[in-house]
Amino acid sequence: MVLNETSILSRRNLLRWAVTSLAFCGFGKQAALAMARLRTAAEARELFIGTAVAADALRRDSSFKEAILAECSSLTPELSMKWAAAEPSRGRLELTDMDEIADFARFNGLAVYGHALLWHGSIPHWAEVMLREAPDWQHVRNHIATVMPRYGDVVRYWDVVNEPIDTGHREDGLRDSPFLRAFGSSYIERSLHDARVFSPRGRLMINEYGLEYDNQVERDRRYLFLKLIERLRSKNVPLDGIGLQAHLDLRKGTVFQNAIKEFLQEIEGFGLEVVVTELDVKEADYAASAEQRDTTVADETRRYLETVLDHANVKGVTTWGLSDRYSWLRVTDEELGAYKGAWKDGSGPGLNRGLPLDAMFMPKRMHAAMASTLAD
Ligand code: 9MR
Numbered sequence: 001m002v003l004n005e006t007s008i009l010s011r012r013n014l015l016r017w018a019v020t021s022l023a024f025c026g027f028g029k030q031a032a033l034a035m036a037r038l039r040t041a042a043e044a045r046e047l048f049i050g051t052a053v054a055a056d057a058l059r060r061d062s063s064f065k066e067a068i069l070a071e072c073s074s075l076t077p078e079l080s081m082k083w084a085a086a087e088p089s090r091g092r093l094e095l096t097d098m099d100e101i102a103d104f105a106r107f108n109g110l111a112v113y114g115h116a117l118l119w120h121g122s123i124p125h126w127a128e129v130m131l132r133e134a135p136d137w138q139h140v141r142n143h144i145a146t147v148m149p150r151y152g153d154v155v156r157y158w159d160v161v162n163e164p165i166d167t168g169h170r171e172d173g174l175r176d177s178p179f180l181r182a183f184g185s186s187y188i189e190r191s192l193h194d195a196r197v198f199s200p201r202g203r204l205m206i207n208e209y210g211l212e213y214d215n216q217v218e219r220d221r222r223y224l225f226l227k228l229i230e231r232l233r234s235k236n237v238p239l240d241g242i243g244l245q246a247h248l249d250l251r252k253g254t255v256f257q258n259a260i261k262e263f264l265q266e267i268e269g270f271g272l273e274v275v276v277t278e279l280d281v282k283e284a285d286y287a288a289s290a291e292q293r294d295t296t297v298a299d300e301t302r303r304y305l306e307t308v309l310d311h312a313n314v315k316g317v318t319t320w321g322l323s324d325r326y327s328w329l330r331v332t333d334e335e336l337g338a339y340k341g342a343w344k345d346g347s348g349p350g351l352n353r354g355l356p357l358d359a360m361f362m363p364k365r366m367h368a369a370m371a372s373t374l375a376d
Contacts, residue, residue, distance in 0.1 A: 038071045038356065038367065041374035047309075048316035049374070050074030050113055052278065055097035057326050058104060067322055067361045069108055076113040076277070076318050077101050078328075081151075082122035083143050090126045090139075093146065102151050113277070113318060114155040116162035116207060117144055118191050120177035128178055135182035141194050148198035157275060157316075159207040159243055160195045161188050165225050167217050173224025188228070189237040196238040207243030207277055211263065212304065214256035222263045233270050241273030244308070247320065248300050248354070250284035255300065257307045264311045273313050278320040279304075281354030281366070282329050287342040293353050298365035305373040317374070323357040 042049035053075050057064055068075070079085050080097035088094050105112045116122070118140065123131070130139055148158065166175035174180055179187040188206070195204050206229075210221050225242075232239050248255065267274055281297045288296070308314055321327045329352040339349065351359055356367035 036371045036375065038370055038374065039073050041371040042317065043073065044375055045309075047314070047374065048074045048111060050076055050111070050316065050318035051322040052076045052078040052115075052318065052320045053101060054078045054326065055080050055100050058101060061325075063361050064323065064326070065104075067357060068110075071322060071356070072110065074111040074113055074316060074318060075101060075105050076115045078115075078320075081115060081117075081147060082119060083117070083127065084122040084124045086147060087127075087143060088124050090124075090130075095150070098147075098151070102154050105154050111156055112151060112154045113275070113316075114147070114151065114158035114202070115277070116159035117147065117195065118160065118179055118187070119162035120175060120179065121163070123178055131178040131182040137183060137190065140179075140187075140191065144191065144194050145198050148195065148202065152199055152202065155199075155202065157203045157205055157241070157243075158195060158199060159277070160191050160204050162207045163209060164188055164206060165208055165221055165228065167220040167224065173220070173227060189232060189235060192232070192237050192239055203240040203273060204238055205241045205243045205273075205275065206239065207245060209245035209247055209278070211244060212246065212248060212255045212260060213252040214259065215252065218256075219259070222259065226263070226266050229267070229270055229272070239272065241275060241313075241315070242267060243275050243277035245278040245320075246276050246304060246308075247278055247280055247282065248304055249282040250296060250300060251282065255304045255307070257303060260304075260307045261310070264308065264313075268311055268313050273315050274308070274311065275315050276305075276308060276317040279317060280320045280327065280329060283352055283354060286331055286335060286349035287339050290350075290353070294365040297354055298369040301366050302369040302373055305370065306376070309373060309376075317370075319355055319370075321355050323359060323361050324351040324353055324355050325359040325361075327352055327355055329354055 038049045050072050051068060077098055080101060086093060086095055086098065102112055127139060130136060164175055165173050167173065169176055172185060174185050183190065192204055208225055210218050211225065212218065264274065281300055283293060283297065331349050331352055353364065356363060356370055358364050
């Protein structure tokens with residue numbers, strides 16, 4: 001969709017008007033913002049807003065579907081596009097789930113965010129053996145050539161390489177992945193060049209995690225990631241943007257806003273786009289009241305988004321799930337053990353509450369924080 005400046009301004013005004021009117025009708029500003037859909041807030045400043053989805057949840061849960069259609073303009077396949085899912089045995093394609101997600105998106109006018117072509121975390125067993133024993137780039141190229149054209153009409157952004165950085169191993173900061181061991185560090189530029197062939201107009205991204213906090217590992221990750229981008233830029237490799245996974249984690253403290261700002265200024269200087277690709281919040285204190293937990297999650301989300309959304313090259317935000325019902329973040333047994341006796345009534349902490357909607361698809365404070373930051 002092409003929006004000109006006037007229509008963007010009028011959408012923003014419309015949203016402000018809606019929030020003000022609801023506030024006038026007796027709803028608090030927070031309540032009014034909680035009622036604003038994320039999609040309305042995001043579109044007001046020409047951003048896309050998405051969620052990760054698993055095909056089976058989309059298939060069987062109509063409430064989930066309704067929530068997606070109300071809140072989102074984009075979907076990221078949580079599993080179905082990854083190599084291990086798409087080609088479980090050599091030459092046998094298993095793209096039924098991915099086709100279903102893409103058809104749902106097409107039918108409802110949503111975009112799909114292509115995640116992820118090369119990821120060390122999802123290589124089919126046969127390809128792992130191939131990479132280890134008889135590396136043949138043709139197999140990697142085949143995967144790119146199969147997936148990109150098949151969904152090219154509905155996918156604009158592609159995570160071509162996912163999580164290539166790992167600290168503490170090599171001077172260049174590259175992860176010691178099966179791809180690196182098989183083809184050397186040039187596997188990144190090779191995959192981007194191939195991706196450009198099979199998607200001449202797609203936005204080609206590198207997606208990375210662990211870039212938000214003030215600790216040595218994340219300081220190193222930010223530095224090494226920028227160095228990688230600098231090397232790719234100097235060789236004119238087709239790279240259009242970077243994905244910030246943004247798995248926020250309250251156990252690490254609060255996000256380091258100044259470092260994120262500086263990092264994003266560098267990215268802007270390289271002329272690259274930015275997408276927040278996997279936003280969610282791991283909690284640190286499950287024994288707090290539900291209200292306190294939701295406030296802490298919302299505050300961290302707001303701190304992060306207000307820092308990131310300040311940059312004009314940010315194009316969209318995706319959360320890694322929309323409702324706590326389908327979050328990869330779990331309260332582990334170890335964590336439960338640490339809270340012995342915290343719940344006198346025998347209840348328990350329930351689910352991790354780090355997504356905008358609760359398990360019954362009701363908006364939480366994180367939703368309001370996202371709506372207000374997106375709308376600002
Ligand atoms: O949430 C995803 C989980 O359901 C899958 O089992 C797993 C392996 O495919 O991948 C998870 O998603 C990861 C994403 O693809 C890359 N960044 C980290 C995400 C959480 O582990």
